[in-house]
Amino acid sequence: MVRRFGGTWWGRAWIEALEQRASLDPNRLPRGRTYARQDRAGDVETRPGQILAVVQGTRPTPYRVRIGVRRFDDDEWERFLTAVAARAGHAAALLDGELEPGIVDDALSAGVELLPGPGDLQPHCSCPDWADPCKHAAAVCYLVADELDADPFALLTLRGRRRPEVLEALRRIRGGTPPRVSRPAALTDTGVRASDAWFRDPDELPLPPPVKPRPGSPAIWPTDPPADAPFTSGGLDLLATDAARRAWAIYRGEGSTGLADDHDLDLIRRAANALNTDAWSALASRTEDPRGLARRAVAWQVAGSAGVKAVDHSTWRPDTRVMAAAREALVEAGAPASRLRVRLNSLTVGDVQIRLGTDGQWWRFERRGGAWELAAPPTSEPDDLWT
Numbered sequence: 001m002v003r004r005f006g007g008t009w010w011g012r013a014w015i016e017a018l019e020q021r022a023s024l025d026p027n028r029l030p031r032g033r034t035y036a037r038q039d040r041a042g043d044v045e046t047r048p049g050q051i052l053a054v055v056q057g058t059r060p061t062p063y064r065v066r067i068g069v070r071r072f073d074d075d076e077w078e079r080f081l082t083a084v085a086a087r088a089g090h091a092a093a094l095l096d097g098e099l100e101p102g103i104v105d106d107a108l109s110a111g112v113e114l115l116p117g118p119g120d121l122q123p124h125c126s127c128p129d130w131a132d133p134c135k136h137a138a139a140v141c142y143l144v145a146d147e148l149d150a151d152p153f154a155l156l157t158l159r160g161r162r163r164p165e166v167l168e169a170l171r172r173i174r175g176g177t178p179p180r181v182s183r184p185a186a187l188t189d190t191g192v193r194a195s196d197a198w199f200r201d202p203d204e205l206p207l208p209p210p211v212k213p214r215p216g217s218p219a220i221w222p223t224d225p226p227a228d229a230p231f232t233s234g235g236l237d238l239l240a241t242d243a244a245r246r247a248w249a250i251y252r253g254e255g256s257t258g259l260a261d262d263h264d265l266d267l268i269r270r271a272a273n274a275l276n277t278d279a280w281s282a283l284a285s286r287t288e289d290p291r292g293l294a295r296r297a298v299a300w301q302v303a304g305s306a307g308v309k310a311v312d313h314s315t316w317r318p319d320t321r322v323m324a325a326a327r328e329a330l331v332e333a334g335a336p337a338s339r340l341r342v343r344l345n346s347l348t349v350g351d352v353q354i355r356l357g358t359d360g361q362w363w364r365f366e367r368r369g370g371a372w373e374l375a376a377p378p379t380s381e382p383d384d385l386w387t
Contacts (some may be wrong), residue, residue: 003037007362009101010152011145017115018141031384032138041065041136044143046154048161051144055136057127057315066121067133071160072112077169079110085173092335094170097163099152114155128361130303130377136383153295238279243368245273261305268293268308272300291371299374304365307374310355312362314372318356326362326382330354333383347382354382 006012019029035041035055040063045052051067072080083106085091093100107114123137133141147154153163161169224233261269267283274280275297284290299307323342330347331337341348345356351367361378364385376385 003038005142006034008152009100010148010155013101013104013115014145014148014155015142017117018121021118022116022121023118024133024138024141028133028135029138029141031135032140033142035135035139036142039145040137044140044147046144046147046157048157048159051140051158053140053143055125055139057136061129063125063136064128065137066124067137067140067160068124069105069116070120070122076110076112077161078173080107080112080114080164081170081173083107083110085170091170091174094225095167095228097153114159117374125176127380129381129384130380131379131384134379136260144269180242242270242273265308268296268300271297275301295371295373302374303377306361306378307363309359310357310361310378311374313358314355316320316345316358322356323347326354326356329381329383331384333386335386352386355383356382 004014018024019026040056042054042056049069049071050114051065051069053065054062054066056062084094084103087102087106090100090103090106094103100344104114106235109368113120121133121141123133123141125134125137127134127136129135146156156163156166225231225236225252267286271280271293274283275294284293296308296311299311301307303310321344327340327342327347330340330349335347335349337348347354353365353367353372355363355365357363357378360379362379362382362385363374363378365372366375379385
């Protein structure tokens with residue numbers, strides 16, 4: 001019998017939010033669900049603002065998974081608990097150690113959501129997979145349902161406060177006691193000993209501040225540059241927009257300055273941003289191979305400069321044993337054995353091709369318009385790319 005996750009209302013609600021509202025890649029969740037069913041994850045630990053676990057992959061050493069969860073700030077907690085306190089039945093149940101499902105609506109009435117929504121979950125894994133989430137982190141996401149089945153208060157812990165803190169704050173609100181005022185921080189930072197900082201557990205470090213969903217737009221130029229200037233207002237606008245986009249990507253941990261890129265690679269990067277816009281034709285006119293530029297621009301969108309390298313270094317001869325093992329893994333994942341063809345570093349079924357890169361990563365290509373285009377970020381296991 002196939003194992004299902006979520007035996008209680010809270011466990012099922014978590015799975016529903018995970019699959020429908022958390023904005024995680026729906027193509028990655030099924031692999032994580034399979035890993036969770038295979039009991040590959042060790043004990044899942046819920047802490048304020050994070051979920052910790054180790055997951056056994058195909059390599060001997062298990063991977064470390066940390067999933068950041070957005071914490072409520074003090075104002076959100078105050079609004080949420082005030083809304084709960086206004087419902088006598090919900091407050092009484094909470095004080096008795098029970099979490100009534102109705103407090104989800106209490107939270108919504110206060111303008112907050114208890115269950116994860118877009119951007120609330122931030123998966124991190126020590127594996128080399130670029131996917132967000134990878135199958136290891138996705139497995140842990142599913143296993144949180146077991147934690148909520150056992151103790152729904154774990155959800156409040158993930159949002160930043162453990163049970164005693166929640167109950168103390170609720171009693172205060174019901175008793176009409178004003179909120180505690182924390183002592184002002186010292187004006188001088190006393191610092192930390194170098195040895196303590198060096199050995200600090202990275203899992204205990206605070207999560208980075210939330211990132212804006214998109215880069216800003218440059219201000220409108222008050223006047224045009226002089227007629228003899230070696231640039232135009234339109235060119236300055238493009239330069240400022242490009243700089244803002246790169247800075248935003250760096251802040252999110254999704255890119256680099258690109259200052260070390262040569263002219264050709266920088267053209268590909270700019271082409272990736274210009275695809276399907278009016279700026280594309282101007283960039284395409286600067287190359288003798290617009291179709292090739294488009295293929296590389298798509299590869300950049302998928303995996304940056306590594307994706308471009310995967311497109312340009314498409315054929316090489318790996319160890320045949322590696323390819324044989326990859327073929328077996330794809331067949332086990334559902335690829336039709338009778339149609340699966342192996343040639344050098346690629347495995348092909350119809351319009352889908354899984355390639356082994358010289359970096360040891362696997363890449364998925366799809367035939368579009370008679371050419372092979374990169375279709376997914378790389379993974380360490382070929383069967384991850386078969387859907």
